[in-house]
Amino acid sequence: MGGGFAGIEVFAELRSFASALVGAYDTISFDDTRFHLIEAMGRIMPEVSLPTSHWVLKNLDKRGATVHLDTQLASAVDGKIELSTGQTFESDLIIWTAGVMANPVVRGTDLPLEERGRLRTQADLRLVDENGEVVPDAWAAGDVAAVPDLSGGGVGGYCVPNAQHAVRQGKRLAKNLVGVIRGDAPVDYFHKNLGAVAGLGLYVGVYQYRKLAITGFIAWVMHRGYHGFAMPMWERKARVFGNWIINFLFRRDLVGIPARDVPREAFEEFAARPKG
Ligand SMILES: Cc1cc2nc3c(=O)[nH]c(=O)nc-3n(C[C@H](O)[C@H](O)[C@H](O)COP(=O)(O)OP(=O)(O)OC[C@H]3O[C@@H](n4cnc5c(N)ncnc54)[C@H](O)[C@@H]3O)c2cc1C
Numbered sequence: 684m685g686g687g688f689a690g691i692e693v694f695a696e697l698r699s700f701a702s703a704l705v706g707a708y709d710t711i712s713f714d715d716t717r718f719h720l721i722e723a724m725g726r727i728m729p730e731v732s733l734p735t736s737h738w739v740l741k742n743l744d745k746r747g748a749t750v751h752l753d754t755q756l757a758s759a760v761d762g763k764i765e766l767s768t769g770q771t772f773e774s775d776l777i778i779w780t781a782g783v784m785a786n787p788v789v790r791g792t793d794l795p796l797e798e799r800g801r802l803r804t805q806a807d808l809r810l811v812d813e814n815g816e817v818v819p820d821a822w823a824a825g826d827v828a829a830v831p832d833l834s835g836g837g838v839g840g841y842c843v844p845n846a847q848h849a850v851r852q853g854k855r856l857a858k859n860l861v862g863v864i865r866g867d868a869p870v871d872y873f874h875k876n877l878g879a880v881a882g883l884g885l886y887v888g889v890y891q892y893r894k895l896a897i898t899g900f901i902a903w904v905m906h907r908g909y910h911g912f913a914m915p916m917w918e919r920k921a922r923v924f925g926n927w928i929i930n931f932l933f934r935r936d937l938v939g940i941p942a943r944d945v946p947r948e949a950f951e952e953f954a955a956r957p958k959g
Contacts, residue, residue, distance in 0.1 A: 690780035691728055691739065692881050694720050697778070698748050699884025703935050718748040719774070721766060723755045723781075730879040731891040738898050739889060746884075783844045785827045794821060801829035801841075806871035808856045822860065824852035824872075834875040848874060850915060882906040 701716045720727075720743070727750065728736045740750055751766060758765040764774050785801040795803040795812045802823040805811045808830065810821040824830070826844040830852060831837070842848040851874050859869035878892030880902065888903030889896065897905065907927065914920045930936070942949060 689783075691720075691883065693778055693780055694718070694748070695743065695883035695887070697884075698743070698746055699887075700935070702885075704937060707934065707937055713747065716747075717772070717774075718743075719764070719772065720748060720750045721754050721756050722750065722752050725753050727752070728881070728889075731881075731889055732894070732896060735889055735891050735896040735898065738896075739883065742883065742887060742898075783826060789827060794818065797829045799829070802827055804828040804830045806831045806833055806873075807869035808852060808859060808872055809869060822856055824856045825849035828852070830872055833871060833873045836876050842872075842874075846913065847876070850913070880906045880909055882910075 698718050701718070702713070705711050705713045705716070726733060726736050728739060731739075743750055751768070751770075755767040756764065757767050759774070759777055762773055762775060763771060764777075765771050785796075785799065787800070789796060789802055790800060795810055795818065797803045803811055803813070804823045805815075805817070808822050808824055808828070810818040810823055812818060826849060830842045830848070831840060832842045837843060842852070852872050855870070855872045863869055878890060878895075880888065880890045882888045882903055886900050886903050888900075888906040889898050890902040890905050891897075911920060911924050911927070914923050
């Protein structure tokens with residue numbers, strides 16, 4: 684639950700997955716499924732403009748999902764959901780996607796942390812203490828690092844925790860390390876965002892760059908294309924694109940969650956020698 688980018692993507696993808704499931708099994712109808720998105724803020728997807736987020740809300744509504752804005756999850760005991768508005772309903776599955784935090788492992792170190800628990804990092808990806816002094820031989824990149832966003836677009840002045848920054852920072856860090864070993868000064872990390880793109884389940888997406896918004900199928904193709912090509916290494920890209928093509932041709936490979944929890948059960952039931 685939660686309306687950030689990743690949260691909405693997971694939610695919309697699950698909604699899409701349910702449609703695939705309903706299509707694959709005669710015994711389930713779409714009326715057997717319910718989707719509720721609980722969002723504490725008054726809007727979803729702060730990364731896109733307000734009108735684009737309204738388009739997403741309408742689209743989710745059309746696809747049978749209920750979005751509760753300005754609402755918090757108060758309790759989820761024994762599958763009974765209670766909301767801050769007083770509404771209650773039953774749920775078999777709860778997905779919690781509220782907020783990204785730095786990996787807590789860094790709290791167990793003596794490395795300098797900022798208020799949100801991320802490593803205090805300067806733009807060249809070296810760690811700095813509270814006085815701005817460089818910590819020798821200590822570097823950081825990705826979600827765990829508070830890296831200043833020199834493009835001026837970052838929330839609170841820092842790079843947002845996403846893969847676009849993490850992958851680029853990783854490359855910058857490697858180059859800086861090699862440079863320092865060779866006696867060169869490290870170079871500052873700089874990346875200017877070219878917009879936000881998200882998939883909202885099969886064939887639906889949104890893209891936003893400043894005032895330009897693209898919604899629907901074209902945005903979904905952009906989302907798939909961008910994420911596929913952003914995947915590091917050609918071997919990985921081939922696996923991802925290959926899987927998408929296979930899923931398109933033969934439908935998704937569905938596996939029940941119980942079968943995942945007890946993978947030997949079906950094997951033991953059907954492969955056991957008849958007793959007696
Ligand atoms: C559902 C979801 C959707 C997302 N969608 C997008 C998107 O569309 N676009 C986008 O740009 N970003 C997206 N993100 C964010 C993106 O995944 C992260 O920003 C990115 O993965 C950060 O990379 P990282 O290398 O810093 O951290 P991670 O990818 O989290 O890698 C950290 C690694 O460290 C390992 N680790 C942790 N503790 C230890 C330890 N003690 N010892 C050794 N290893 C350890 C972990 O297992 C993990 O493999 C999404 C995130 C989520 C959860």
